[in-house]
Amino acid sequence: MQSESQQQILERRKEIEQELLDMLKETESDFTLDHVRDAIYNEEDNDDMMKVVAMFDRGGDASELSNVFELVTDAWNYFPHKLLDGLSPAEKLLEPK
Numbered sequence: 001m002q003s004e005s006q007q008q009i010l011e012r013r014k015e016i017e018q019e020l021l022d023m024l025k026e027t028e029s030d031f032t033l034d035h036v037r038d039a040i041y042n043e044e045d046n047d048d049m050m051k052v053v054a055m056f057d058r059g060g061d062a063s064e065l066s067n068v069f070e071l072v073t074d075a076w077n078y079f080p081h082k083l084l085d086g087l088s089p090a091e092k093l094l095e096p097k
Contacts, residue, residue: 009090013078019071023056031055040079049076
């Protein structure tokens with residue numbers, strides 16, 4: 001992941017939120033953007049990311065699952081995590097070493 005400014009991170013987060021909203025609607029998911037945000041923020045173990053992927057899984061083909069996984073990975077990297085003191089991994093990269 002390349003180093004970005006705080007502003008770029010916030011802009012990208014907004015784009016990802018819109019993509020998530022579109023995909024939630026497209027997959028007719030019972031989950032909301034808040035469910036996705038909460039799951040990422042409150043992650044506790046290694047399979048929590050897959051729980052987010054499962055929110056979009058409607059048994060589609062491999063390319064659909066690939067799109068879901070790519071979007072969830074972006075959300076994971078740009079949304080805040082409690083374990084990172086409320087920062088996203090992208091924001092954590094901005095901190096001085």
